Amino acid sequence: MADARPPVAGVVAAHVRDVPDFPQPGVVFKDLTPLFVAPEAWDRVLTALADGRHGEVDLVAGVEARGFVVGAALARVLGTGFVPVRKAGKLPGDVVAATYGLEYGEATIEVQTGAVPDGSRVLLVDDVLATGGTAVAAWDLLERVGARVVGFDVVVELGLLGGRDRLGVRPVRSLLTVG
Numbered sequence: 713m714a715d716a717r718p719p720v721a722g723v724v725a726a727h728v729r730d731v732p733d734f735p736q737p738g739v740v741f742k743d744l745t746p747l748f749v750a751p752e753a754w755d756r757v758l759t760a761l762a763d764g765r766h767g768e769v770d771l772v773a774g775v776e777a778r779g780f781v782v783g784a785a786l787a788r789v790l791g792t793g794f795v796p797v798r799k800a801g802k803l804p805g806d807v808v809a810a811t812y813g814l815e816y817g818e819a820t821i822e823v824q825t826g827a828v829p830d831g832s833r834v835l836l837v838d839d840v841l842a843t844g845g846t847a848v849a850a851w852d853l854l855e856r857v858g859a860r861v862v863g864f865d866v867v868v869e870l871g872l873l874g875g876r877d878r879l880g881v882r883p884v885r886s887l888l889t890v891g
């Protein structure tokens with residue numbers, strides 16, 4: 713029987729809340745909390761992200777904090793481990809670090825050296841792609857510790873902020889693109 717459920721983009725659109733002027737004036741914040749608390753919609757999203765488009769994946773990586781929600785859940789669905797990309801000063805031991813700009817400020821993220829077996833195929837995920845600063849920094853850090861990053865997947869892409877262009881030839885997939 714045909715699947716009568718709405719396409720996943722519609723499911724995402726129905727579970728994203730726009731919050732004007734957060735965290736600073738002029739930013740329309742895409743809040744995915746309504747998606748995270750809706751088990752059926754969340755399951756649709758995870759199933760879409762687990763469609764195998766990037767081929768074999770050894771590990772999923774996600775960026776603190778909202779990328780942990782997406783990444784850890786997807787890793788469970790794919791049956792892989794999860795690599796945390798954390799904000800500065802949170803990971804013990806040796807780390808590599810990168811500082812980057814994003815839509816509303818600047819941040820530094822870190823990955824542990826030794827976190828990823830050399831040559832592992834790693835899928836990087838996050839909730840939102842905006843300027844792409846976070847994704848490019850995380851991608852490069854993962855490769856510095858030996859990963860082969862196979863793609864970057866997000867739930868929502870803010871198309872007008874140019875993140876996809878910034879990622880260049882790196883494969884990017886979003887479930888919903890908005891202006």
Ligand SMILES: O=P(O)(O)OC[C@H]1O[C@H](OP(=O)(O)OP(=O)(O)O)[C@H](O)[C@@H]1O
Binds near residue numbers: 838846
């Ligand atoms: O494409 P960019 O312009 O880099 O923006 C996207 C990033 O911004 C948000 O994270 P944020 O740094 O706000 O952290 P949070 O997950 O802790 O809220 C979002 O979860 C992405 O990681």
Ligand SMILES: Nc1ncnc2[nH]cnc12
Binds near residue numbers: 739742840842843
């Ligand atoms: N507008 C936005 N909404 C949610 N997360 C973001 N990260 C960067 N820009 C964002």
